[in-house]
Amino acid sequence: MAIVLGPNRYGKAETRLVRVHRDGETYGLVDFNVSVALSGDLAATHQTGDNSGVLPTDTMKNTVYAFAKQHGVGEPEAFALLLARHFVKTQGQVDSAKVSVESYAWDRLGPHSFQKRGDYTRTTVVTVSREATQVVSGISGLVLLNTTASEFHGFVKDRYTTLPESTDRILATAVDAKWRHLGDAADWATSFQGALDAMTGAFVNTYSYSLQQTLLSMGTMVLTNRPELAEIRLTLPNKHHYLVDLSPFGLENDNEVFIAGDRPYGLIEGTVTRDDAAPASAEWYL
């Protein structure tokens, strides 16, 4: 028996990049949070502190900024691919580079003026190894709510069950979703917008008997509409809205007044996949 080093990686997390592009009098704005993680032959630095195979994380940060100048910054997937390929290509000791980007949207107010949107964050995680390239796109913090068209009943009852059955409830969630692309080239902007519209449309149009049912509808609609995608993982908190008991005050509450609860919350997680898609080449939804 021996105690040995297992899987490991290292990198620079949360490099905050703002890139301005000028087109005459009109300015464009890109706002990213970039994280890089490299893995490969890193035993020496762990075992003896020999850093001869360690590209400093400070250099990764510099590379993000230099590439932003040299190549410009467009879609997050493209920028992440550029960075990940660079590290694998130039660092022989690196087997795999994972580049994650959070992208924040701004609305234009004028030729050089912007207002930050806060409705959701667009995400990407690109993993480039010597064998394969994997692109995952996603979204976090998209909060959706239906005031009706949601029921929940017919569930298991055991000794500890007190929940009444409901034929009309609020259904609300904060969508955290990631979807894996079949390839490493796409019209990233169109693909993202299409996936978002499919998810949102399915949430709105599904008459729901469980949040699980809504989840499967959302995932299925995304894969139906976006042939370039292999699979999607949705993590949906069930943001409970509790009907207030107004009977002590002689008032009825016909699904009008709710407490928006913080904790606990339901948490529904599920994957929807094409059954003939090649398996993922790296962790993809974590």
Place this chain on the structure above:
Amino acid sequence: MAIVLGPNRYGKAETRLVRVHRDGETYGLVDFNVSVALSGDLAATHQTGDNSGVLPTDTMKNTVYAFAKQHGVGEPEAFALLLARHFVKTQGQVDSAKVSVESYAWDRLGPHSFQKRGDYTRTTVVTVSREATQVVSGISGLVLLNTTASEFHGFVKDRYTTLPESTDRILATAVDAKWRHLGDAADWATSFQGALDAMTGAFVNTYSYSLQQTLLSMGTMVLTNRPELAEIRLTLPNKHHYLVDLSPFGLENDNEVFIAGDRPYGLIEGTVTRDDAAPASAEWYL
């Protein structure tokens, strides 16, 4: 010399209220965070634990929910006035009631479907005493950015000054503003939208030599456009965007690549007021 009880108040904070209104097949949604604070003759509970003058904070919470049913919920200022007046009217020992509301906006996706916006929070603080009623409206978390049309130079230099003068910089801030109404009746929705548009317009259109100058422009525009307002207090963090030094990589950086800094940040605070407005009847911008 004696040790005595000084100013005090108590209440229920952060009651989360979601109110659904139905108009045929179409549903409306109001999403509030309500806080109540009462002051008055409260010496007994402090000194002996005699609670005969204490309306429980749990009752305040119940009142928020019951009023939401009984009166419906429209503009936050109106709902806060209703609550504050109720507590002063029905509780003889209460001299003053302060009701604060944070209001979260949702975009409609369908007759019963909504997506949460996250661009800013609308706020109100209403203070009703036996002598006066004061209504303050406001906003928090409105993030604005100009990519150019901002300079900063001609400032004091002392032994510790190293900042270079700049004739072109990013100017970005997260607006936190409160404005006091002259009266206690207004078209609250129109007033809020008008104040927001004035602030945003002034930020966009001011060629700025300091964030202070932008602040005064924003405040002046709000008071100019909104005659129903007495004064406005703006708290503007200067969200620094640092130009990256790309010269070690043989690259120029012509105001294109920036680090979005977290801390420290500048903090510019200022009030703009009508010189003939009656003074505030209660703390109003804290």
Place this chain on the structure above:
Amino acid sequence: MAIVLGPNRYGKAETRLVRVHRDGETYGLVDFNVSVALSGDLAATHQTGDNSGVLPTDTMKNTVYAFAKQHGVGEPEAFALLLARHFVKTQGQVDSAKVSVESYAWDRLGPHSFQKRGDYTRTTVVTVSREATQVVSGISGLVLLNTTASEFHGFVKDRYTTLPESTDRILATAVDAKWRHLGDAADWATSFQGALDAMTGAFVNTYSYSLQQTLLSMGTMVLTNRPELAEIRLTLPNKHHYLVDLSPFGLENDNEVFIAGDRPYGLIEGTVTRDDAAPASAEWYL
């Protein structure tokens, strides 16, 4: 009628300073978050962008770091006084300097090793004007809980009251307190520890019929034990612990199983003061 500039100030917020002091092989560690705000004759920068009276906030940051080297860093009150006096003394256009410090405590693990404590943050706010110097010390995030020795009954009942009376409940709070010193010189470390011990002791030893009663006990004990203090302001959220109804499962709950609630919460605020203390020379508890 005219629209005019009212009260204003500006500065650098949240400069993060870590200062290491060496004493032979033993290292000391100070960890501060420092904010500076200056007010005075600042009309020009607001009105025309003339910055000839504006010391850059970047210079304030530099001054924090330079002073940390030149003078060392000991108690937060002393360091804040040093900084505030410097700005008022060297900048003729400045009438008043407010320096706030959050101080984070670390436990020693070895001659050069430390583990961060997270039990509370020590705070200070020093305001130096040409007329007066005011020192406020404080604490935030000190979470205290009594599992018993707390009752709440005899309160007002109105139409909206449903809360049952209680003769045994959990009492829990997160203490946020600020206390104003009579002078500008003290043994700051001893004074802070004494105030903390007095507050904590009073919380533990007060058989409580309301959180207001506990608040007054805490404040009174602080002023009784610390003659150097003029007054104290306590902000005490009532962190509700709800007794779980286990009767549907055929179980009793004799004050054993609780839900720790997030929102809403009670909020109890009060000041305890010496009736012969000179009034504050600046805002002191906000």
Place this chain on the structure above:
Amino acid sequence: MAIVLGPNRYGKAETRLVRVHRDGETYGLVDFNVSVALSGDLAATHQTGDNSGVLPTDTMKNTVYAFAKQHGVGEPEAFALLLARHFVKTQGQVDSAKVSVESYAWDRLGPHSFQKRGDYTRTTVVTVSREATQVVSGISGLVLLNTTASEFHGFVKDRYTTLPESTDRILATAVDAKWRHLGDAADWATSFQGALDAMTGAFVNTYSYSLQQTLLSMGTMVLTNRPELAEIRLTLPNKHHYLVDLSPFGLENDNEVFIAGDRPYGLIEGTVTRDDAAPASAEWYL
């Protein structure tokens, strides 16, 4: 080709449980945040909204509270095992139950009085399936700092490298670690304390040439001291402390004055394992 449901699970997250135990006049306090996730035959609810195999997440919450009464609450691993086994045993459609607990420590101030510590959170993730039981313990938020005895040099230099080599720097991290037990029975309290002491001791006593080297030392010490453990995964942010350039002020900075940076940060992740340990039966460090 078909679009199909892939891996999925559901449960109740963040049930906040406070349990008081009385021993005569002395009270004990346990403060947990409990999350439950079940997987198994859940296709029907996804596909048709047929909930006949769905135990409501509300029932999971009730079970947490009822079990706290029926069985008392001791070590988090034991409580998580009890819950996870209950769900697998009583719900035939459930293949696997994952129960996660965050445990918050309180210091005793008196027979019924406590002060919350904030130095770290103790964690556990127990996964019980029909084939195997896996217990993972861990810690998050343990912030450690060495003021010296850390170097970083000899690293790769490429076109984008500007970092100077250092022979004396601050090394600081916020330890997030999880360790997998070989079995499902242990003296959980002793095991946790032993692992914590080993990690902390290794951090303090390792003269470090890279944070990776410190990571391997920490993991090795834990496995060396705790024979009941199979492997450990450490996630160590490199919390950068930047030396301030004081030369513009004519001052030297001999590793005395530092900026504590927020973002970006290094992120070092690695696993240390016994080479003869059986593989994990479920995801264990995610």
